[in-house]
Amino acid sequence: MxxxxxxxxxxxxxxxxxxxxxxxxxxxxxxxxxxxxxxxxxxxxxxxxxxxxxxxxxxxxxxxxxxxxxxxxxxxxxxxxxxxxxxxxxxxxxxxxxxxxxxxxxxxxxxxxxxxxxxxxxxxxxxxxxxxxxxxxxxxxxxxxGAHLSEAPAMDAVPLRRVACAVDLGPHSRVTLCWGARMAAEFGAELILVHANTLPEVTGHGGQFFAPEWRAAVLERATEEIAQLQQSLGTQAEIYVESGDVAKVVRQAAERFGADLLVVGRSAASGLAGRLRTNAYAIIRESPCPVVSV
Missing domain, CATH: 3.40.50.620 (HUPs)
Known part of the structure; x- marks a missing residue:
C-alpha cells in the first residue's frame, strides 16, 4: 500500500x-x-x-x-x-x-x-x-x-489507467518497481515494465552493425532478469524491452502503451554526484506523460 x-x-x-x-x-x-x-x-x-x-x-x-x-x-x-x-x-x-x-x-x-x-x-x-x-x-x-510537452493534458482529465515503470536493472530497480507497482495498485491501473538496452557499437567493413542473433540474445537476457526481478517482488507487469537511446525507447514505450504516468529511478545515494541519473532528466524532457522520479 x-x-x-x-x-x-x-x-x-x-x-x-x-x-x-x-x-x-x-x-x-x-x-x-x-x-x-x-x-x-x-x-x-x-x-x-x-x-x-x-x-x-x-x-x-x-x-x-x-x-x-x-x-x-x-x-x-x-x-x-x-x-x-x-x-x-x-x-x-x-x-x-x-x-x-x-x-x-x-x-x-x-x-x-x-x-x-x-x-x-x-x-x-x-x-x-x-x-x-x-x-x-x-x-x-x-x-x-508534469509532462514537459506544452499540450500535455492535466492529470484530473486523464485517470491513471496505465503506469509505465522504466528500470535499468541496477541496484535501485527494486525500489523503482515497488513504487510503480504500488501506485498502479492504488488506482487499479495496468503496470508495464520498460527496459532500454544501450548495445555497444560493433564496427565491421560496412560500418557499425549488430549481429541479429547477438542483439536478440542480449534482449532475451534482459527480459529474463526482469522476470526474476518481478518474481522476487511478486509483480506481474507486461514487459517491454528494446535497444537504443534510453530516453527515446522509454518515450516510445509510453506512447505505445498509452501510459498516464511514468516511474523512473534515481540514485539511492546523494553526495557530489547527486541522485539524478544520467538518463533520468532526458527521459523527463522526452516523456509524453507525467514522470515520478523515485
Whole structure:
C-alpha cells in the first residue's frame, strides 16, 4: 500500500505551476494527503537583475517588503476554492528556490514533491528549469514532474489507467518497481515494465552493425532478469524491452502503451554526484506523460 501523507507543491503561479498543483490536489483527494503549498521568493539580486532600466529607485528593504506582500497575496488566492476540502499549509520563504524546496521536503518528511518542469517568461523559464533540475538532483523523496510537452493534458482529465515503470536493472530497480507497482495498485491501473538496452557499437567493413542473433540474445537476457526481478517482488507487469537511446525507447514505450504516468529511478545515494541519473532528466524532457522520479 502506498502512503502519501504529505505532498509538497512548489508554485510560481505560472500556468504550468497551476496544472502541477491540480495534479497534487487530485492525488491528495485519493490518498487523503496534506498539501504544503510553497512559494519561494528568490534573493533580491535575482529580482533586480530582471528589472529593466528606467525603473524608479526604491530601497532594497522597501522592494523586498513589496515583493513579499504581493507574493503572500498571490499565494493566499492561489486555487483557494479548490483547496476547500483538503488540509493545506501555505508557506512563503525567501532564498534560493531549489535549496528551500529540498530543505522543506526534508524538514517536513514529505512523501512526494509535485512540480512543473518549467514556467513561462524569459526569467521564470530559466529559473524554474534550473530549480527543477536541482530538486531532482538533491531531493530524497520521490519527485512528480508534469509532462514537459506544452499540450500535455492535466492529470484530473486523464485517470491513471496505465503506469509505465522504466528500470535499468541496477541496484535501485527494486525500489523503482515497488513504487510503480504500488501506485498502479492504488488506482487499479495496468503496470508495464520498460527496459532500454544501450548495445555497444560493433564496427565491421560496412560500418557499425549488430549481429541479429547477438542483439536478440542480449534482449532475451534482459527480459529474463526482469522476470526474476518481478518474481522476487511478486509483480506481474507486461514487459517491454528494446535497444537504443534510453530516453527515446522509454518515450516510445509510453506512447505505445498509452501510459498516464511514468516511474523512473534515481540514485539511492546523494553526495557530489547527486541522485539524478544520467538518463533520468532526458527521459523527463522526452516523456509524453507525467514522470515520478523515485
Amino acid at each position: 502506498l502512503s502519501l501523507a504529505k505532498i509538497l507543491v512548489p508554485v510560481d503561479f505560472s500556468d504550468r505551476s497551476l496544472a502541477a498543483a491540480r495534479n497534487a490536489i487530485s492525488l491528495a483527494r485519493h490518498f487523503h494527503s496534506e498539501i504544503l503549498l510553497l512559494h519561494v521568493v528568490p534573493p533580491l539580486h535575482y529580482e533586480i537583475s530582471a528589472i529593466e532600466g528606467g525603473a524608479q529607485f526604491v530601497s532594497s528593504r522597501e522592494l523586498s517588503a513589496d515583493i513579499a506582500d504581493r507574493a503572500w497575496g498571490d499565494l493566499n488566492s492561489f486555487l483557494s476554492s479548490e483547496f476547500d476540502c483538503i488540509p493545506a499549509q501555505r508557506i512563503l520563504l525567501e532564498g534560493n528556490p531549489a535549496l528551500k524546496i529540498v530543505s522543506m521536503a526534508h524538514a517536513e518528511n514529505a512523501s512526494l514533491i509535485v512540480m512543473s518542469t518549467r514556467g513561462y517568461g524569459p526569467f521564470r523559464r530559466f529559473l524554474l528549469g534550473s530549480v527543477t533540475a536541482k530538486v531532482l538532483h538533491d531531493a530524497e523523496c520521490p519527485v512528480w514532474t
